[in-house]
Amino acid sequence: MNRPPQPVLDADALARQIEPLRPTLLRLARLQLRNEAWAEDAVSETVLAALQGAAGFRGGAQVKTWIIGILKHKLLDQLRLHARETTVAADDDDGEALDGELYRRDGHFRELPEKWADPCSELQREQFFAVLEACMERLPGRQGRVFLMREWLEIDSAAICQELAIAPTNLWILLHRARLRLRECLQLNWFVAASR
């Protein structure tokens, strides 16, 4: 006698698997969108799309990978939807000050950059990732959004410019500041602490 084919996960079972992931989805959505209401919309749409697509899902261990993939699409939808609001917002950052802390007027570094130890060793990975997320959260809104589009959604610079209708030089300035800030924040909150 043939055994019946592996049952496809039904929507109820899938919903039970998705529920515990909701806080993670929301955290990542907030990090990308920097707006509570948009983040909640993105997560609701993600869960809905997942449940509607339940029949197409094979089940097994990769629920999270699958649903994060859906979330990333929904995050991009939200960014498109609100592109105008996010790009006209006033520049909330003083790049000059950042520059002055790092470099002397002649363009040399004020201090020799420190030697960083690998932050992703088994023992401390999760702690490091928590600090990394906190530092990304602390980036000013526009910088944070484009930085996460690059590093979390993995969209290339030209495509980001198209999505947000901004000029490449504007994007590069935002990303440059974001990267400098992130480096500074990790230096202070991770690498200094780790070297003690």
Place this chain on the structure above:
Amino acid sequence: MKIPNSCRDISGLLLAREDRTLSLGERLAVRAHILTCRACRRFEKQTLILRDALRQWRQSRQQDQG
């Protein structure tokens, strides 16, 4: 165009490299400067560590454990 040669210019290019392809001239300027500048060598190392850390973070956030 002025040839980039201060640590500010060079570290700026090292950051830009994460988001765009540098021109040949820019790549040469970076290489030449880094040969003699310990600070920018350190800075480059940091950018590579951060690049790798972000990759690992991304992975961990989309896998089932984590």
